[in-house]
Amino acid sequence: MGEVWGLMLWSLVAGTMMSGTGTRGQVEDELKGQLRVGFYRQSCPAAESIVSSVVRDAVLSNSNMAAILLRLHFHDCFIEGCDGSILVENGPVSEKHAFGHQGVGGFEVIEQAKAQLEAACPGTVSCADIVALAARDAVALANGPTYEVPTGRRDGRMSNMSLASDMPDVVDSIEQLKSKFSRRGLSERDLVLLSAAHTIGTTACFFMTERLYNFIPGGGSDPSINPGFLPELKARCPQNGDVNVRIPIDEGSERVFDKQILQNIRRGFAVLQSDAKLNDDPVTQSVMDSYLGFFGPVFGLSFEADFVEAIVKMGQIDVKTDSGGEIRRVCSSFN
Ligand code: HEM
Numbered sequence: 001m002g003e004v005w006g007l008m009l010w011s012l013v014a015g016t017m018m019s020g021t022g023t024r025g026q027v028e029d030e031l032k033g034q035l036r037v038g039f040y041r042q043s044c045p046a047a048e049s050i051v052s053s054v055v056r057d058a059v060l061s062n063s064n065m066a067a068i069l070l071r072l073h074f075h076d077c078f079i080e081g082c083d084g085s086i087l088v089e090n091g092p093v094s095e096k097h098a099f100g101h102q103g104v105g106g107f108e109v110i111e112q113a114k115a116q117l118e119a120a121c122p123g124t125v126s127c128a129d130i131v132a133l134a135a136r137d138a139v140a141l142a143n144g145p146t147y148e149v150p151t152g153r154r155d156g157r158m159s160n161m162s163l164a165s166d167m168p169d170v171v172d173s174i175e176q177l178k179s180k181f182s183r184r185g186l187s188e189r190d191l192v193l194l195s196a197a198h199t200i201g202t203t204a205c206f207f208m209t210e211r212l213y214n215f216i217p218g219g220g221s222d223p224s225i226n227p228g229f230l231p232e233l234k235a236r237c238p239q240n241g242d243v244n245v246r247i248p249i250d251e252g253s254e255r256v257f258d259k260q261i262l263q264n265i266r267r268g269f270a271v272l273q274s275d276a277k278l279n280d281d282p283v284t285q286s287v288m289d290s291y292l293g294f295f296g297p298v299f300g301l302s303f304e305a306d307f308v309e310a311i312v313k314m315g316q317i318d319v320k321t322d323s324g325g326e327i328r329r330v331c332s333s334f335n
């Protein structure tokens with residue numbers, strides 16, 4: 001007993017040293033370029049509270065909105081960096097109409113926050129920052145970890161659906177998923193942690209068809225689906241049924257932000273094929289196990305803390321901080 005407590009104490013101390021705001025914190029600040037926590041503290045002190053209150057109201061009236069806003073941040077960051085490019089409506093070529101962004105939403109919530117921000121501090125807060133802050137608030141509203149978001153992103157001036165062809169796809173192999181993440185500076189651990197965002201939210205049956213009825217190779221269903229789960233999945237998304245029907249991604253725990261999704265994936269209860277693929281690689285497998293094993297927590301690995309680190313990192317992909325961007329007046333169109 002004494003040994004276990006000693007170990008826990010040791011890992012607490014070690015954890016504090018490792019994640020403290022000492023030298024490592026300073027190095028990280030430099031790597032973040034000009035992004036910094038509290039960027040709007042002088043120029044628009046109410047910025048973050050305005051976003052929070054709009055997000056809270058939106059989630060209160062649609063409980064799946066937290067998931068929708070979290071997904072929006074991912075889709076924004078992966079194409080042209082976190083620059084709000086996905087929000088722009090510039091005709092049929094708009095990036096937002098790309099196949100890889102199918103089903104992405106939450107635009108109206110971002111636009112509503114933007115309208116309030118323009119009234120409070122015109123021309124100050126970027127749409128890209130609103131997306132990042134909204135995702136943070138969404139995670140907190142789903143009982144996930146709370147964290148600070150470095151801000152100061154500027155909005156991009158490009159929107160073209162051809163740029164979005166490199167979005168991770170639900171039918172990608174683990175190799176493709178790893179390389180799409182690595183091209184954006186994200187590790188295999190980040191891939192696992194960020195996929196765990198699927199702890200909240202739903203998928204349309206549209207994305208289940210290949211996995212349930214036309215799996216490649218071999219046809220039929222994906223053999224990696226736990227046989228105890230397959231009948232349920234098939235019942236919820238019947239062959240030739242309505243592809244717009246939505247089912248929870250984190251079976252049994254879809255409302256709460258927690259690491260249950262990793263357990264589900266390991267047991268063959270992944271709903272999305274891309275989540276199931278995390279079992280196809282020894283590295284991503286062991287990353288999942290590192291959060292699930294008895295010793296995981298003792299040795300200082302916290303799913304919540306590591307998720308925060310990963311999503312903050314995702315939020316820095318190719319950000320525009322100077323003349324490479326603008327502060328849009330309306331998120332759906334360039335100035
Ligand atoms: C690893 C590559 C990923 C793939 C292939 C993928 C794919 C998908 C698909 C197919 C859906 C269902 C969409 C729908 O039917 O509307 C979905 C939903 C979702 N994704 Fe991902 N995703 C990935 C990574 C991520 C990341 C990194 C995040 C956030 C950090 C994320 C957050 C979400 C959320 C929260 C939902 C639920 C949305 C809702 O309920 O409307 N995903 N994802």
Ligand SMILES: *[C@@H]1O[C@H](CO)[C@@H](O)[C@H](O)[C@H]1NC(C)=O
Nearest residue numbers: 090093094159160161162163
């Ligand atoms: C979008 O990209 C395609 C392919 O690169 C290009 O042919 C087209 O002109 C672009 N459209 C706009 C409006 O930029």
